Amino acid sequence: MNAPAQPAAQASAAAEPSAAGNPGDPAAAAGTTPGASPEQAQFVAWLRLVAPYIHAFRGKTFVVAVPGELIQAGSLNALVQDLSLLHAMGMRIVLVHGSRPQVNEQLRLRGVQAHYAEGLRITDPVALECAKEASGEIRLDLEAAFSQGLPNTPMAHSAVRVVSGNLVTARPVGIVDGVDYQQTGLVRKIDVQTIRFALNSGAMVLLSPLGYSPTGEAFNLSMEDVAASTAIALDADKLIVLAETGGVFDADGSLRREVSEAETKALLAAGTLPEDTAFTLRHALRACEGGVARAHIIPYGLDGSVLLELFQHDGVGTMLVEETLEALREAGPDDVGGLLALLRPLEEDGTLVRRDRGLIEREIANFTVIEHDGVIFGCAALYAFPEEGIGEMAALAVNPQVQGRGDGERLLQRIEQRARAAGLKRVFVLTTRTMHWFLKRGFVLASVDQLPKQRRGLYNWQRKSLVLIKQL
Ligand SMILES: CC(C)(COP(=O)(O)OP(=O)(O)OC[C@H]1O[C@@H](n2cnc3c(N)ncnc32)[C@H](O)[C@@H]1OP(=O)(O)O)[C@@H](O)C(=O)NCCC(=O)NCCS
Incomplete structure (x- = not known):
């Protein structure tokens, strides 16, 4: 990269507030550094x-x-x-x-x-x-x-x-x-x-x-x-x-x-x-x-x-x-055992809410999985609330052996893709320990009131999960 020195200098000069400040700016009147104008703030943002x-x-x-x-x-x-x-x-x-x-x-x-x-x-x-x-x-x-x-x-x-x-x-x-x-x-x-x-x-x-x-x-x-x-x-x-x-x-x-x-x-x-x-x-x-x-x-x-x-x-x-050798795909009935094996330890340490076999079997179509050589290494599920244009991403989990390689991100992207395809405009998650992971990926903190009505009724006040929402 051959970044010439001059434009950088010009750019920083342009971003500096003018010495005169904005007319009527109280900071200018008080002799302190004036705040950025809306245009400057927008440019910087x-x-x-x-x-x-x-x-x-x-x-x-x-x-x-x-x-x-x-x-x-x-x-x-x-x-x-x-x-x-x-x-x-x-x-x-x-x-x-x-x-x-x-x-x-x-x-x-x-x-x-x-x-x-x-x-x-x-x-x-x-x-x-x-x-x-x-x-x-x-x-x-x-x-x-x-x-x-x-x-x-x-x-x-x-x-x-x-x-x-x-x-x-x-x-x-x-x-x-x-x-x-x-x-x-x-x-x-x-x-x-x-x-x-x-x-x-x-x-x-x-x-x-x-x-x-x-x-x-x-x-x-x-x-x-x-x-x-x-x-x-x-x-x-x-x-x-x-x-x-x-x-x-x-x-x-x-x-x-x-x-x-x-x-x-x-x-x-x-x-x-x-x-x-x-x-x-x-x-x-x-x-x-x-x-x-x-x-x-x-x-x-x-x-x-x-x-x-x-x-x-x-x-x-x-x-x-590009699809990598690991298959990212929608789950089928044969994946129930693999999903249970992946989710159980996280349910036992309280990271995820418990789901029994029957529930997973009934809701298997909601799950997306990452499979490698027949083993399920990651999963996430989407529950749609179409009347309110929102979906819940639940049970996001990646096997600890392969965490940090982008599988969590790929699952999130697929769930967002599924949500968009279903005509949803937003997705939310409830989390107790993974807030920062979601914040880094475009989610913002929200309140329980912002959950779809049906989901609000099922909110577990003892668990005190945080609500995070992302616009699609
Ligand atoms: C959250 C989770 C799905 C991420 O999966 P992953 O495949 O490791 O995700 P990615 O590889 O896409 O992202 C890894 C990054 O997330 C960070 N990360 C992992 N867990 C985190 C957490 N709880 N909070 C903040 N950041 C986290 C890693 O440090 C890594 O950061 P880096 O890229 O700066 O090194 C995985 O850690 C997991 O299964 N956690 C337990 C289950 C869970 O908490 N699920 C969410 C319930 S709502």
């Missing part, structure tokens, strides 16, 4: 709110796929400003651009029709020339945009170096079902060593949707293939694809904020998604299956969507989450 994300993302590798449509829509400059900011905050960025509309425009200018089969362009020699021209132009535009540094713009002092080159090896798609795809290719290999070298030296890496074969030919590739392959090869922390649809939507038009690998497979198998969403999602799934922790599909039409997705809890697109 906002910056503090994003601080955890900045800390978490520093040094992380993000592959960002930018479609040609975004460039055509004139949104390149805003995106470049946002990516420069991420770069300055220490994130390692590989940018992959697309060029679909630009290639089509070149073909149109030459009076040549574009040919596709199974959604894939057939790249004849003319189309390849167009792809080279389009990529060359976009690459130069991107390099120019990252070179901006006029004072009083978000790019002042940014000094982002962009490195690109022959970093993608391609192979031909070949002849499939009798269709010769000619110079349309697939990624064969990514030059990880050179990309890492460039990233380590503080540069941003730019990849075009073109690859080269050992025979010295150029192949036209899809942006999504290059981006997913690069994210896998680099073992990136995130793949972020800017897309027109900006995520996965349910039949009722509501955005799916988070989907698991298993859900994604089911969605793709159902065949109901729009073709372009399915195409993007297939590559996002491939990235997660290949070890990329998170793949985000976000709208390119929304100004600042990359920042909103990264720095806001809920984000603006759909996030596909």
Whole structure:
């Protein structure tokens, strides 16, 4: 991170209260340091709110796929400003651009029709020339945009170096079902060593949707293939694809904020998604299956969507989450024994309320479990109060042998996901010993009066559990 000294100094100067203070401010009248104005307080609160994300993302590798449509829509400059900011905050960025509309425009200018089969362009020699021209132009535009540094713009002092080159090896798609795809290719290999070298030296890496074969030919590739392959090869922390649809939507038009690998497979198998969403999602799934922790599909039409997705809890697109070898899944009747074994010691030392076998059997569908090699290592349950739009997360427990590895957090996220899917707006917990764990995860202290009516009646006043609520 090359944080120039000057902007920091300017920022701290701007945050200082003015010497004159606010007119009418009693502190100013008394000659003491005046309080912050509402705007200053809001600014400071906002910056503090994003601080955890900045800390978490520093040094992380993000592959960002930018479609040609975004460039055509004139949104390149805003995106470049946002990516420069991420770069300055220490994130390692590989940018992959697309060029679909630009290639089509070149073909149109030459009076040549574009040919596709199974959604894939057939790249004849003319189309390849167009792809080279389009990529060359976009690459130069991107390099120019990252070179901006006029004072009083978000790019002042940014000094982002962009490195690109022959970093993608391609192979031909070949002849499939009798269709010769000619110079349309697939990624064969990514030059990880050179990309890492460039990233380590503080540069941003730019990849075009073109690859080269050992025979010295150029192949036209899809942006999504290059981006997913690069994210896998680099073992990136995130793949972020800017897309027109900006995520996965349910039949009722509501955005799916988070989907698991298993859900994604089911969605793709159902065949109901729009073709372009399915195409993007297939590559996002491939990235997660290949070890990329998170793949985000976000709208390119929304100004600042990359920042909103990264720095806001809920984000603006759909996030596909990698599933680890441990299975996080909803519980079934066979899990009752495992659940009892996990919960009993915590019930005996008073951490959790006692639940007998019959109760767990009846309520098994409320439980989510983490299983490893057939053993239940963690669990949590959701009890919904739909009339009041709230749910209770109960019986959260992780086997002491594996605590501190994030399983508690994963269970909480799944319960929140289940609650959102059930249309709930808030979740609450009752706890006697784990308040701080919940506070750290966005819960706030509440009172017994705020519990749903039915639950209030069952509150155990002797146990004196604390009530914590989180907005979803
Ligand atoms: C609370 C619990 C589910 C967390 O599970 P986990 O898998 O260890 O959770 P994570 O790995 O996501 O989080 C671990 C972090 O939580 C902290 N933590 C664990 N128990 C805590 C507690 N009682 N209070 C505050 N923080 C706690 C750990 O120190 C660790 O912090 P770090 O990341 O700064 O090192 C687990 O400790 C547990 O089963 N506790 C007993 C049952 C319980 O209290 N359940 C809640 C009933 S409402």
